[in-house]
Amino acid sequence: MNKEDTSILITNNLQKAKDTLVQADALYDIQQYIGVVNRGYYAMFYASSAILLTKGLGTSKHYGVISLLDREFVKSGEVDPVWSKNLRNAFNLRSWGDYDEQAVITKEQAETLRNDARNFVSWAEQWLIQRGWLKKA
Numbered sequence: 001m002n003k004e005d006t007s008i009l010i011t012n013n014l015q016k017a018k019d020t021l022v023q024a025d026a027l028y029d030i031q032q033y034i035g036v037v038n039r040g041y042y043a044m045f046y047a048s049s050a051i052l053l054t055k056g057l058g059t060s061k062h063y064g065v066i067s068l069l070d071r072e073f074v075k076s077g078e079v080d081p082v083w084s085k086n087l088r089n090a091f092n093l094r095s096w097g098d099y100d101e102q103a104v105i106t107k108e109q110a111e112t113l114r115n116d117a118r119n120f121v122s123w124a125e126q127w128l129i130q131r132g133w134l135k136k137a
Contacts (some may be wrong), residue, residue: 006053010133013050017043017121024114033110034097040110040117041094044087047124051079054133062091083123086116 001009024039048065052058057068066087073079090113097103128134 001056006056007133010050010053010128013046013053014121014125014128014134017046017050017124020046021114021118021121024117028110028114031107033105033107034103036110037090037094037097037105037113040113041090043117044090044120047121048087050128050133051124054128054131066091079127083120086120089113090116090120 020039020043024036024043027033027035027039045062045065048069049058051073052065052068055072057072059065059068066084069079069087070084074081074084093105093109093113097105125134129136
């Protein structure tokens with residue numbers, strides 16, 4: 001795949017991440033905290049997928065995205081480990097909220113994850129701009 005095609009996919013993934021943050025905000029406003037966590041995690045997942053595309057990598061598996069981000073970007077020092085940690089925490093909370101019948105996500109947990117997701121997507125966008133994969137908005 002050429003750089004132009006890759007840039008289009010990256011742009012699309014980042015837009016999905018931003019759209020998903022809007023969904024998280026809407027769910028937060030109506031106190032649907034499990035949904036907030038789900039959408040917040042997915043925003044981070046889409047932003048991570050955009051980063052992976054810069055090396056021609058991708059997977060639809062959630063843990064695969066986390067593993068590839070760690071192996072290809074964190075281990076090499078291109079990405080600060082804090083971003084991987086935030087993604088892992090979001091993945092774990094989203095999995096618990098989505099799959100544990102007794103899960104209760106608090107307003108505070110939802111707010112923290114929503115803020116983490118917003119910061120993650122903003123960081124990913126800046127990371128991609130700095131490396132020439134996205135144009136400044």
